[in-house]
Amino acid sequence: MTVASSYRFDPPPPRPRKKRTVVRRDREGGAERLHRDYFSVEPVYGPQFFRRRFRMSRELFLRIVNALEVDPYFQQRPDAIGRLSFSPIQKCTAAVRQLAYGTAADCCDKYLRIGETTALECLKKFCKAVVRIFGGTYLRRPTTADVQRITAMHEARHGFPGMLGSLDCMHWGWKNCPVAWHDAYTRGDQGEPTIILEAVASQDLWIWHAFFGVAGSNNDINVLHQSTLFNYVLAGHEAAVHFLANNSHHTRGYYLTDGIYPDWPVFVKSFQFPNDEKKRRFKVMQEAARKDVERAFGGV
Structure with missing residues (x-):
């Protein structure tokens, strides 16, 4: 038996799996807070705050939301347990906040109760839908x-x-x-x-x-x-x-x-x-x- 064959190489022990942290987000509370702050009859923050924080008027934002509701992703539907998904206004707000402020997707979690992965998905879907729906009207040369x-x-x-x-x-x-x-x-x-x-x-x-x-x-x-x-x-x-x-x-x-x-x-x-x-x-x-x-x- 050679010296080299006398060594035994045991595989390293498996690394312990990290526990997945489950965050029970109150998405309904986030939607209610957003509606009360900006979209109610008497909102907490008026048109001046809305324009500064959304970089557009509320009328323009709602026009975009209504147009994007033809996309199945922005439609509010129940999930497998019957709980409603995020509202179209929540998803569009998450996308606009990232575009307007250039912040990380995780910043949407604290106020809108939307996680980082979902916020990034909202941003990508929002940009593609806006180009697809409004591109033929605005992103073109004059006729x-x-x-x-x-x-x-x-x-x-x-x-x-x-x-x-x-x-x-x-x-x-x-x-x-x-x-x-x-x-x-x-x-x-x-x-x-x-x-x-x-x-x-x-x-x-x-x-x-x-x-x-x-x-x-x-x-x-x-x-x-x-x-x-x-x-x-x-x-x-x-x-x-x-x-x-x-x-x-x-x-x-x-x-x-x-x-x-x-x-x-x-x-x-x-x-x-x-x-x-x-x-x-x-x-x-x-x-x-x-x-x-x-x-x-x-x-x-």
Whole structure:
């Protein structure tokens, strides 16, 4: 017998199983508390608190809840023992709280009585259902009818015929950016990781174009060359816009921008140094109309 064969290797003893902690959540009490605080006839927290905590009005939130109730997941049904599941308002509130505050899913447990796993599932189902139900109405490019409505609205509101919207970029702070990506998404003048968003907004705050720039030291010009804003124009699918300006007939709409954008025919910029009354008035009107996209950024 060799030395090696004289050793005996016994398998390690099995690790003791952890006891599974059963939390008896009062889901009915959570639903009653949520209704009393925000959705009753005389709620504890009024519309001002609701908008701040849900990032939207109560009417808009209830509209989303009612639309999502066609999804079986958001329907309240009894389980195997006859106990009702979480209400649609509870599930949508759990998803909106995570989106609005960027908090962990476990934070929904204390107030809504929804566990971490269920809260994450609510978030995923909520996002997919919103895109599926509202995507065809809001997450799209304007149709020919929309273009006519937008240009007519801008001409009546701002006095700019043929205006499709205001174009601008904003830096969106990325609080939970992975440490390994900090350098790629941090620009010197920002001091923190950000994602740059390019958007076109109309006067009614409809953001019909949104594009997030990739990693790197991005500015408005870099993102413009990467974005898909003019893909429809290059593909020949642009909606025709007919208007008269300075006794000339034009067939292409335009966007109001600031001075950093290139001198393209589709961009209308204000005068940097107006030297007469007409140019000064145009500068004031152009910059006032460009507040549309800034108002839209303030609401996201």
